[in-house]
Amino acid sequence: xxxxxxxxxxxxxxxxxxxxxxxxxxxxxxxxxxxxxxxxxxxxxxxxxxxxxxxxxxxxxxxxxxxxxxxxxxxxxxxxxxxxxxxxxxxxxxxxxxxxxxxxxxxxxxxxx
Numbered sequence: 001x002x003x004x005x006x007x008x009x010x011x012x013x014x015x016x017x018x019x020x021x022x023x024x025x026x027x028x029x030x031x032x033x034x035x036x037x038x039x040x041x042x043x044x045x046x047x048x049x050x051x052x053x054x055x056x057x058x059x060x061x062x063x064x065x066x067x068x069x070x071x072x073x074x075x076x077x078x079x080x081x082x083x084x085x086x087x088x089x090x091x092x093x094x095x096x097x098x099x100x101x102x103x104x105x106x107x108x109x110x111x112x113x
Contacts, residue, residue: 007038010100018092030096037100
């Protein structure tokens with residue numbers, strides 16, 4: 001399966017779990033941050049695609065861009081959770097973002113071999 005479909009599936013599952021546990025607002029937050037994590041990971045995976053035969057400098061540059069995007073997503077999560085925790089519940093946002101991003105990271109490592 002492609003990372004986009006896996007990410008969207010994880011996003012829907014985490015959104016449903018958040019809805020059952022904390023309600024509609026938490027579910028929407030988890031869905032939003034799951035979609036952000038999916039987008040970041042799909043973009044980062046495409047950056048790393050077809051790196052066989054490339055120089056280490058090219059590989060590390062693309063890896064750094066992907067890492068910066070993931071870190072930027074974590075910073076975004078922190079900022080919105082601090083600015084308006086009632087609109088963006090921190091636990092649901094963190095679960096949506098990390099619950100999608102971490103499994104997709106493991107999938108990316110498997111595909112880079």
